[in-house]
Amino acid sequence: MTGQMTLLLVLDLVGTFAFALNGALTAVRAADLDIVGVVALAMTTALGGGIVRDIILDDLPPATFSDWRYLLVAAAGGLLAFTVARHQERLRTPVTVLDAAGLSLFAVTGASKALEFGLGPVQAVILGALTGVGGGTLRDVLIRQVPTVLTSELYAIPALLAAAVTVLATATGVYGLPAAVSAAALCFGIRLLGVRFGLNAPGPRTEPPRRTESGD
Amino acid sequence: MTGQMTLLLVLDLVGTFAFALNGALTAVRAADLDIVGVVALAMTTALGGGIVRDIILDDLPPATFSDWRYLLVAAAGGLLAFTVARHQERLRTPVTVLDAAGLSLFAVTGASKALEFGLGPVQAVILGALTGVGGGTLRDVLIRQVPTVLTSELYAIPALLAAAVTVLATATGVYGLPAAVSAAALCFGIRLLGVRFGLNAPGPRTEPPRRTESGD
Amino acid sequence: MTGQMTLLLVLDLVGTFAFALNGALTAVRAADLDIVGVVALAMTTALGGGIVRDIILDDLPPATFSDWRYLLVAAAGGLLAFTVARHQERLRTPVTVLDAAGLSLFAVTGASKALEFGLGPVQAVILGALTGVGGGTLRDVLIRQVPTVLTSELYAIPALLAAAVTVLATATGVYGLPAAVSAAALCFGIRLLGVRFGLNAPGPRTEPPRRTESGD
Numbered sequence: 296m297t298g299q300m301t302l303l304l305v306l307d308l309v310g311t312f313a314f315a316l317n318g319a320l321t322a323v324r325a326a327d328l329d330i331v332g333v334v335a336l337a338m339t340t341a342l343g344g345g346i347v348r349d350i351i352l353d354d355l356p357p358a359t360f361s362d363w364r365y366l367l368v369a370a371a372g373g374l375l376a377f378t379v380a381r382h383q384e385r386l387r388t389p390v391t392v393l394d395a396a397g398l399s400l401f402a403v404t405g406a407s408k409a410l411e412f413g414l415g416p417v418q419a420v421i422l423g424a425l426t427g428v429g430g431g432t433l434r435d436v437l438i439r440q441v442p443t444v445l446t447s448e449l450y451a452i453p454a455l456l457a458a459a460v461t462v463l464a465t466a467t468g469v470y471g472l473p474a475a476v477s478a479a480a481l482c483f484g485i486r487l488l489g490v491r492f493g494l495n496a497p498g499p500r501t502e503p504p505r506r507t508e509s510g511d
Numbered sequence: 512m513t514g515q516m517t518l519l520l521v522l523d524l525v526g527t528f529a530f531a532l533n534g535a536l537t538a539v540r541a542a543d544l545d546i547v548g549v550v551a552l553a554m555t556t557a558l559g560g561g562i563v564r565d566i567i568l569d570d571l572p573p574a575t576f577s578d579w580r581y582l583l584v585a586a587a588g589g590l591l592a593f594t595v596a597r598h599q600e601r602l603r604t605p606v607t608v609l610d611a612a613g614l615s616l617f618a619v620t621g622a623s624k625a626l627e628f629g630l631g632p633v634q635a636v637i638l639g640a641l642t643g644v645g646g647g648t649l650r651d652v653l654i655r656q657v658p659t660v661l662t663s664e665l666y667a668i669p670a671l672l673a674a675a676v677t678v679l680a681t682a683t684g685v686y687g688l689p690a691a692v693s694a695a696a697l698c699f700g701i702r703l704l705g706v707r708f709g710l711n712a713p714g715p716r717t718e719p720p721r722r723t724e725s726g727d
Numbered sequence: 728m729t730g731q732m733t734l735l736l737v738l739d740l741v742g743t744f745a746f747a748l749n750g751a752l753t754a755v756r757a758a759d760l761d762i763v764g765v766v767a768l769a770m771t772t773a774l775g776g777g778i779v780r781d782i783i784l785d786d787l788p789p790a791t792f793s794d795w796r797y798l799l800v801a802a803a804g805g806l807l808a809f810t811v812a813r814h815q816e817r818l819r820t821p822v823t824v825l826d827a828a829g830l831s832l833f834a835v836t837g838a839s840k841a842l843e844f845g846l847g848p849v850q851a852v853i854l855g856a857l858t859g860v861g862g863g864t865l866r867d868v869l870i871r872q873v874p875t876v877l878t879s880e881l882y883a884i885p886a887l888l889a890a891a892v893t894v895l896a897t898a899t900g901v902y903g904l905p906a907a908v909s910a911a912a913l914c915f916g917i918r919l920l921g922v923r924f925g926l927n928a929p930g931p932r933t934e935p936p937r938r939t940e941s942g943d
Contacts, residue, residue, distance in 0.1 A: 355569035
């Protein structure tokens with residue numbers, strides 16, 4: 296295994312663990328789920344982004360299914376979070392921080408793997424962001440929330456930035472652990488600043504939108 | 512076609528029919544759908560799990576699209592259920608029983624096909640369960656219900672058990688029609704006992720969870 | 728590039744643009760989204776159907792990711808719609824018309840591409856319809872609406888018709904720009920007539936269905 300591949304694997308597993316914790320805590324906070332539901336939502340959140348990435352890249356079966364370490368880390372994160380979930384009133388901050396960590400790491404690994412598989416730079420940036428937001432979007436759809444990527448303060452933008460830094464670092468030959476961690480830290484910082492200060496990308500200049508039940 | 516392949520096909524088609532009936536009856540019960548919506552939901556429920564399985568296994572186009580029998584069985588099940596759906600007040604039990612049948616059969620065929628395609632035993636168990644719960648999860652997302660796999664009494668656990676029995680039977684060389692039917696019957700029985708007696712896997716020890724609209 | 732491939736590309740890009748405008752306007756109408764959410768929903772709507780089609784056909788990475796023109800057209804459509812979205816009260820009609828245009832064009836290109844990849848005629852018709860309804864269904868799931876394909880007046884039927892005309896024209900050797908445009912126009916016309924006159928496919932003969940929160 297090359298150094299690049301090892302780096303990808305390690306960052307991927309850390310992101311998987313962060314998203315598994317996040318998914319499980321979200322399941323406890325937002326819905327009345329038993330242990331199976333909690334672990335299922337943890338694994339969906341943790342593995343969803345990478346599965347989408349690997350389908351798009353035609354790297355099938357996805358790493359999740361050909362490498363048992365992903366499954367183990369995702370299940371362990373879900374079970375761990377389930378056991379500590381009784382301290383429910385304090386879950387809001389860890390849920391947000393863990394989601395930002397998974398988002399950041401997967402944006403980097405998604406972009407990096409896309410380049411390895413021959414995608415162009417723009418496509419790699421978009422697939423990186425998609426990898427970052429994929430698991431959380433599946434999580435939100437399953438528990439019937441409008442996905443964070445559509446509504447929340449600076450969520451897709453930091454993921455796109457981290458992926459862009461990864462692509463730039465690879466193009467200039469300086470990609471490695473320091474560059475990958477810097478790219479992830481940039482995304483992580485912007486995301487948490489956005490949450491902390493309620494920053495939003497600009498909205499359309501309209502009257503307050505109505506929520507409608509039917510599309511036409 | 513080998514005996515193993517024929518067995519897989521037959522069980523798959525029976526599961527497809529059960530899920531098609533279930534999807535159509537669910538559409539009539541839970542949402543105000545016309546014939547196209549009923550058949551569309553029937554086909555999504557019936558074919559969704561197998562399509563997810565075949566994407567993960569890189570067996571594309573999925574069996575659904577390369578073998579017309581799946582499409583025919585799914586559409587026929589949807590139309591049949593549509594025509595009998597006027598007896599709406601009695602749909603609750605058949606909906607549950609048909610869902611349990613599809614879940615059981617697809618858990619077995621998913622695990623069996625995963626082994627044929629070279630996945631490891633743990634991965635085959637998980638992919639079997641995913642095949643079983645996949646179609647119903649798509650169904651629930653489309654009609655805006657929280658998926659049964661996240662909330663319901665003993666849903667993922669019997670699917671995992673059926674897949675595990677399938678993997679064990681294959682590893683010990685006794686897999687065949689009797690083993691496959693036994694594995695499916697085990698899942699089917701546990702699922703229906705869970706529904707009948709309201710059994711649940713243990714939940715987290717927390718205050719009653721709140722439903723929130725936003726993830727952070 | 729053959730003439731057939733060029734035709735497919737051009738129709739695909741026009742459909743992508745229509746769906747991108749539709750997705751962005753839907754985002755403004757139905758949910759309180761900022762510019763990132765609007766563009767994300769525009770791109771999901773515009774690219775979702777083609778990605779599903781290409782996954783099923785095992786043509787990976789999807790055209791979207793290997794051909795930058797799709798990404799550019801989708802993003803441009805989303806940004807354009809965002810800038811004009813202040814005239815919110817007049818969005819209902821364009822949202823419906825643009826959705827019908829995307830539906831029609833993608834049904835034709837989906838069926839045409841399915842035939843090129845060796846699928847049988849029935850499968851090509853179904854995959855064409857799936858390509859047409861796929862992006863809008865993802866859009867509706869993300870903003871928590873029951874998908875139009877399940878509930879709306881004549882939505883899947885015109886898509887199936889357009890795909891069937893495409894398959895017939897190809898089988899009889901007359902497929903080309905005129906046939907493709909005719910097939911799309913047929914779907915477009917029926918869809919808009921259905922919306923205008925509130926036509927519905929027949930519903931099941933039952934008491935008024937109840938909306939339930941739980942599947943069993």
